[in-house]
Amino acid sequence: MTLFHDWQEEIKPLLKKYKGKKHPLDYKNLYQVVIMVILSAQDSDANINKIAPLLFENFPNMESLAVSNVESLMQYITKVRNYVTKANWIIEIARTLKTDDNIPKSMEQLLVLKGIGRKSANVIIREAGINAQGILVDLHVIRVAPRIGLASESNDGNKIEKQLMQIFTQDIWGEIGMAISFLGREICRPTNPKCGDCPVSAVCFYYNSKAK
Structure with missing residues (x-):
């Protein structure tokens, strides 16, 4: 250095x-940021942007995911790398948080969630307009x-x-x-x-x- x-x-x-x-992921709200950063791990932002419209048309918020299941979610993300694992992570997060309002906004709380590391947490915090951690x-x-x-x-x-x-x-x-x-x-x-x-x-x- x-x-x-x-x-x-x-x-x-x-x-x-x-x-x-704005981050290259084409999100509309914080819920979409969370889901898209999880899906984009080891994949491209462009690919996630392509599958996002249909995904969010069927799962518009955390509540809709929380009452769904892995099998229902997987059919919309089959073109995403490691989609089975990511589907499991997302459903677990949705059932834990239950609503969009419960999305954590601190590094410590975000890192507890499956599939979210420091990179993803920093994206979520930035796009939420919160002071960086x-x-x-x-x-x-x-x-x-x-x-x-x-x-x-x-x-x-x-x-x-x-x-x-x-x-x-x-x-x-x-x-x-x-x-x-x-x-x-x-x-x-x-x-x-x-x-x-x-x-x-x-x-x-x-x-x-x-x-x-």
Whole structure:
């Protein structure tokens, strides 16, 4: 990991570019966020967006899931990776929470639910508009944060999250992870990154190493 004099200041152009941008999952409310982040694990947001309309037409809220069963749910998510396991998780969560109003809004309470890890919890908290309790670290952040120089190389999202939480003040936790993720999706691609379009290329370890 390469530390610059003030990442908090240097990262501002990236935050300006992506601040407040909605998560790529095409949800309509917090209930849909919860279900879609569970389904999107090891799958693509685009795939979940495709199956979501019919799914939510039949299961419009937590109450409808709570009185249903795994078999009924599975028929709407068969194109999702690990759909059997995820169906079991979702039905268990619905029967535990019973209503949308009971969806937890704290990291501690969310992590108790099956199928929800820190990444998913951070998405739910951000999209609920609640003060961040961590930093979203998805596959894009795992790849891009070390490339920029914000974290050491690791496949462990929790490890990278801890490093980012040490660098940035809590008031930008809710935005920084999503901003790095969008940077990875749109500009900082695995191959042939568009460094000329990058708002933080001036302080990027990869770009400056390449330039030299």
